[in-house]
Amino acid sequence: MQPNDAQVVNVYSARHYDADRRLYAAFEDATGVAVRVLPANAEQLLERLRVEGDATEADLIVAADAGNLWRMKEAGLLRNTTTPALEQGVPARLRDPNGAYWGFSKRARVIIYRKDAVQPEEVASFDDLARPRFRSQIVARSSTNVYQLSMLAARIERLGPDNARAWASGVRANFARDPRGNDTDQIKAVAAGEAQATLCNHYYFFRLMRSEDGADREAVSKVGLILPDQAGAGTHVNISGAGVATHAKRPERAVQLLEYLVSDAAQALLAPLNDEFPIRPGVPAAPELAALGAFKEEEVALDALGRRQAEAARIYEEAGWR
């Protein structure tokens, strides 16, 4: 049965989590508006949207990582939208100043270390990963990865390109092997003794703790998680967010879904499903995240993550971190 056209909202999403599907289902239940989704990767969605022009069916665009959202905005694919509910729901630092995109969940970039080889205070800061102490003891994934890029982009914004270059070169000099695999592979490599520390998004660690594979649970028992730079600038944090498509045919439906994503109901639903941090302090996080306690977040303008992304990619390449 084809739902009435006005009762539909079309979403282009660069997030393909089961959690999101459940969120959309809950939205449908609450509002009677059907959510149709096209999940694909952000860079390719951008090219498709460009060519679609005003023929697009996309109403809301969802992406993980502020860098991707910034690119969508730069390409003129997002329209500025502001409502009281959105302004109330999303802290100013976690949204575009003009309302082109709004964060709805947070992820932290953390340090994973092997408990039998490293004292937690030795990896209190991302700077530590570049110290000679960890010569041949660091593993990392490819720098093409957007989380890795955004993290360095934030550092460039805060401390300048020279500092960022020195850090990337220092970490690169400490590699135990060339970058390969994804975040989870890095955690497993540290657990297996291939290296002493790595960096990854926080939720991969918690996911491994609950894995149905006993080998994963055993691996994660050997490593610890640090929210770095608590004594300094704070831990690097990125968002998943969404914005209304410039050529949306049903902008009011898109806004409705966007408001739902930052509502208490959706935030409470999302927290335990995906191990991400809720977008604002008031909403309780999943128990294992809550156990980390409140922490200091790196304060960098979100758009810097996108603006400085290409520069970050160049710096990684110059440092030989591919």
Added chain:
Amino acid sequence: MTALDPTTASLESATPQSVARARRLKLRLDGVTAGAAIAAIICAAPAFAVLVLALWPSDNAAAFGGALLRDGAVGTLLLVVFGGGGAIALGAIAAWLVAACAFPGRRLLAWLLVLPLAAPSYVLAYAYAGMTWAGGASPVALTGIPGAAFVYAVGLYPYVYLAASAAFARRSSSAIEAARTLGAKPLDVFWRAALPLARPAIAAGGALALMEIAADYGAAHHFGLTTLSTAVFRAWYAHGEPQAALQIASALLAAALVLLWIERSARGRASYAGGLTRAHDTGRYALSPVAGIAAASFCTGLVVFGAALPLAWLARLALLHGQVEDILEPLGNSILLAMGGAAVTLVFATIIAVVARRAGAIGRIGAYAAGLGYAAPGAVIALGALALFGLARDAGWISGLSAALALTALVWAYAARFAAAGVQPIDAGLTRLSKGIDAAARTLGANAWRRLARIDAPIAAPSLAAAGLILFVEILKELPATLILRPFDFDTLAVRAYAYASDERLLEAAAPALLIFVAGLLPMLLLTRGVLKSAR
């Protein structure tokens, strides 16, 4: 690969006059040739769009493109040489053993050897990473260029195995018979008679394997390698420079041209149409027990490393996870898209292949052009197809890419990407069509379409079926173009597996990945049946 009427062979001895007349006729543009030209243009357009866009001036592209291009070229070259060389050697040896020797388990292995083709390279890469990297059971980690080359070799050898099996099946050709009659050892016959005779087939299968390696992004990226393909995506995703990505991609298209040219040269000028008359089967070499076990172990090893082991690993993960969420719909979508895409591509490929054989220069240029896309990553071809719709929009022909047009673009991207995988087997099948037949039919007044229907199609029928099945499996495995051009709420198995794998949920990704393989199994078995039947 049906036995030909002996009268066909006699047409080989066409008179010089009739050959000369055939040459003159070649230049005439008939309906089929025009159709082939259109098909080739359609298949080549996205790749050419990439080339043209790459020439567009851009500020930042040159700044970092150089080093990436160089390192990527080195990486791709190494993988093509070692991975592709491995696939060719493994495939050719396996085909010879199965076709010419008797050893325990031969009949079963002849079927099983084709299985790895149903598993996408990126799935094999994830499986080997999971099995051999940190946390895996293996003491040796498969990493870097050697690791990826291994994955490609065991995953792609069936291209060569299939093509070479068909060629060895016709091993009753007089040269081999003569060699055997003269008492040559199996190895000698292989090197000095069978291999040279099967060269065109091995070259055709090998070219597919090599281009597949050049185009592969998923496996190379997971292994952390810098290749032309991964460089394309580094430029596009990390630097946000689709322009530079296109420039690097055009290097891949150039590589495709080189590979296609090498393949044509490896075929040589001989038409190999002779010796088609089927002599009585003189039986297989009986191997000594030790040699027999070695042969059986070799073939078993290929099946184990190319399919059984990675699949068992996936099956274990799928079982650990225990639940399968709404997998039937993606399965249905996959099959639907693969059938539709394969049908369209097959029509284009057939007409291109027939004319390439028949109409001299025009046809050959068409076949080259249409083959380009096979060496480019699917995402780049999709980008090319998108760019063409962008041009149409700028010209005011369409208001923008609607959902229906996106689906058209998707099928177009399939045709552009996989035409070569269809053209190659059909072309190989047509090597058995002597040019004399076509000339004779012309002389008798048959027009181009009639000759296509009454001569080319029946002769190529078995290879048409083979091409259709290969295309079906290719599109079943295809990810990037499907990912970006599919409609709303339309997941395929590959898309589902990707969604989970990109979120690093390998346990959840295992079931859809496994199903891609299962869905490809039936066509693979049909394909093998066709090849083996011709071998009997």
